[in-house]
Amino acid sequence: MVEEEGFRRYVAHFILWIGIAIVAFPVYIAIIASTQDNALIANGQMSLLPGGHFFETYYQTIFVGTSGSTREPVGNMMLNSLVMALAIAIGKIAISIISAYAIVYFRFPFRMPIFWIIFITLMLPVEVRIYPTYKIVADLHMLDSYAGLALPLIASATATLLFRQFFMTVPDELLEASRIDGAGPLRFFWDTLLPLSRTNMAALFVILFILGWNQYLWPLLITTRDDMQTIQVGIRKMITTTDALTEWPIVMATAVLAMLPPVFVVVAMQKLFVRGLVETEK
Amino acid sequence: MQKQAIFQSKLLPYALVAPQLAIVLIFFYWPALQAVIQSFLLQDAFGLSTTFVWFENYVELFRDPAYFEAIVRTFLFSFAIAVSSLSFALLLAVMADKPLRGSMLYRTLLIWPYAVAPPVVGVLWIFMLHPSLGVLSRYLRAVGIDWNPLLDGDQAAALIILAAAWKQISYNFLFFLAGLQAIPKSVFEAAAIDGARPMRRFWTVTFPLLSPTIFFLLVVNIVYAFFDTFGIIDTMTRGGPGTSTVTLVYKVYSDGLLGGNLGSSAAQSVILMVMVIVLTGIQFRFVERKVTY
Numbered sequence A: 001m002v003e004e005e006g007f008r009r010y011v012a013h014f015i016l017w018i019g020i021a022i023v024a025f026p027v028y029i030a031i032i033a034s035t036q037d038n039a040l041i042a043n044g045q046m047s048l049l050p051g052g053h054f055f056e057t058y059y060q061t062i063f064v065g066t067s068g069s070t071r072e073p074v075g076n077m078m079l080n081s082l083v084m085a086l087a088i089a090i091g092k093i094a095i096s097i098i099s100a101y102a103i104v105y106f107r108f109p110f111r112m113p114i115f116w117i118i119f120i121t122l123m124l125p126v127e128v129r130i131y132p133t134y135k136i137v138a139d140l141h142m143l144d145s146y147a148g149l150a151l152p153l154i155a156s157a158t159a160t161l162l163f164r165q166f167f168m169t170v171p172d173e174l175l176e177a178s179r180i181d182g183a184g185p186l187r188f189f190w191d192t193l194l195p196l197s198r199t200n201m202a203a204l205f206v207i208l209f210i211l212g213w214n215q216y217l218w219p220l221l222i223t224t225r226d227d228m229q230t231i232q233v234g235i236r237k238m239i240t241t242t243d244a245l246t247e248w249p250i251v252m253a254t255a256v257l258a259m260l261p262p263v264f265v266v267v268a269m270q271k272l273f274v275r276g277l278v279e280t281e282k
Numbered sequence B: 001m002q003k004q005a006i007f008q009s010k011l012l013p014y015a016l017v018a019p020q021l022a023i024v025l026i027f028f029y030w031p032a033l034q035a036v037i038q039s040f041l042l043q044d045a046f047g048l049s050t051t052f053v054w055f056e057n058y059v060e061l062f063r064d065p066a067y068f069e070a071i072v073r074t075f076l077f078s079f080a081i082a083v084s085s086l087s088f089a090l091l092l093a094v095m096a097d098k099p100l101r102g103s104m105l106y107r108t109l110l111i112w113p114y115a116v117a118p119p120v121v122g123v124l125w126i127f128m129l130h131p132s133l134g135v136l137s138r139y140l141r142a143v144g145i146d147w148n149p150l151l152d153g154d155q156a157a158a159l160i161i162l163a164a165a166w167k168q169i170s171y172n173f174l175f176f177l178a179g180l181q182a183i184p185k186s187v188f189e190a191a192a193i194d195g196a197r198p199m200r201r202f203w204t205v206t207f208p209l210l211s212p213t214i215f216f217l218l219v220v221n222i223v224y225a226f227f228d229t230f231g232i233i234d235t236m237t238r239g240g241p242g243t244s245t246v247t248l249v250y251k252v253y254s255d256g257l258l259g260g261n262l263g264s265s266a267a268q269s270v271i272l273m274v275m276v277i278v279l280t281g282i283q284f285r286f287v288e289r290k291v292t293y
Helices: A006-033 A038-042 A054-064 A074-105 A111-123 A126-139 A146-153 A157-169 A172-180 A185-196 A198-213 A217-222 A231-238 A248-268 A270-280 B012-038 B056-063 B065-097 B103-115 B118-128 B135-142 B153-182 B185-193 B198-227 B230-236 B248-257 B262-292
Strands: B041-043 B050-052
Touching: A006 A248, A006 B065, A006 B103, A006 B118, A006 B153, A038 A248, A054 A074, A054 A248, A074 A111, A074 A146, A074 A157, A074 A185, A074 A198, A074 A231, A074 A248, A074 B012, A111 A157, A111 B012, A111 B262, A126 A146, A126 A217, A126 B012, A126 B248, A126 B262, A146 A217, A146 B012, A157 A198, A157 A270, A172 A185, A185 A198, A198 A248, A198 A270, A217 A231, A217 B230, A231 A248, A231 B118, A231 B230, A248 A270, A248 B103, A248 B118, A270 B103, A270 B153, B012 B262, B041 B056, B041 B262, B056 B065, B056 B262, B065 B103, B065 B153, B065 B198, B065 B248, B103 B153, B118 B135, B118 B153, B118 B230, B153 B198, B153 B230, B185 B198, B198 B248, B198 B262, B230 B248, B248 B262
Parallel strands: none
Antiparallel strands: B041 B050
């Protein structure tokens, strides 16, 4: 091991704490602001210490909503975001794992063209096909619905690639053994392959859940009804252009609530998250 | 590479790929094709008639100084976001890679901003740097800066870059840390025995060995700055003041939604698609090379 003199080690600790402070400061401010009085904040006199409105603000945010531009309670928005995030994460994993299974374990006409058709979608992010996709969802009468929120985002080339990669490393003997046991392709998939893929699926789920929870442009376009709004869209609508009307404590409480689920997932599942991240990028 | 052990079945594999294929064709290829077709069409103001105009939408676009400005602005933003976020993340990763007490805690405290959504990032930063009520604006004014990002375009741009770079630190940090930990420690020991001081060791040993990671992250960061900053821009400035924070993606959105100019918006989408294809291509070339290292 290369020697680390005491002084250098202190410098390292110091730099890391500065990094953490920079990373955490905006969130600290948000939490503080969510406990303070709106009038005080609007005057530009916000203090850097917690105020006394914690319960009041969060109660109003979750169950009542703002009195201005969007009257939807944030609790309902969070529910919409949760449904959307779960549908995207589970949907992506489900359709990717079965298509990867077909591509790896079967020989059939058009196998490679199908693989490439899926692969190329890596290059078509929702941002660049936004209006035509909107039109199709409208034609299918899926505006303002959970299906419309999730389905167009459910295809995943990266998840398919990841499972394909993983299936390639599964030894052939396993398949031969289960064939001797009289298992067909569906049995083998369900009893052998699926249990083996558990950690991959879990790692992917962490990444995809966050991806789904944090979607913004797509729900912004296809939801018009307030009760179908996701929290990311709702928070933007709370910031009115006329400053006087923005209820900043509620906006900040919403920001804190919007951060909680994904940040919790990242911190709690750190190992899986890092694994999933490094793998999906390959 | 092919599997030796496979199943024989005529219909099952098609049934298995069908859901993925259906979604991909309906929600990816069909709209992408529509965008390409639309980009060759000109629609009158009421959407009553359309004419096929070949490349007129594209020609118009490249004649439009506003589009040219958006291209330059997008590249400037991307460059500024990538460089600032990468250099800060590298500094933190190098520190966190040292055998320090509590390094796991440091890691946990540094990676979570990855999970914060772009519009929330926008809301946090606009609140802190709001001209009249922002906590940080007080200090800026105290040191004599006339801070008002809602009126000053350059300040608005700086604000977007700051917020976007902040969010990306954790992602870059993670990949740098993984890259650093993949370098065998014996390399450093050899350099130390040769008498190289820490700074020298970093520039002559660590940095070159880390260059594949740096290049990979550069591409990822550019893609991020192109697309994922939409939520930040939309919550913080909505493209304003004027057009000083309108990037290419924001322009596709605003021209199509607010301007109702579908032909032009579609042509812009197609140009963006070409850019993504090029960037993804570079990324894959690089990943393939890394495998053979």
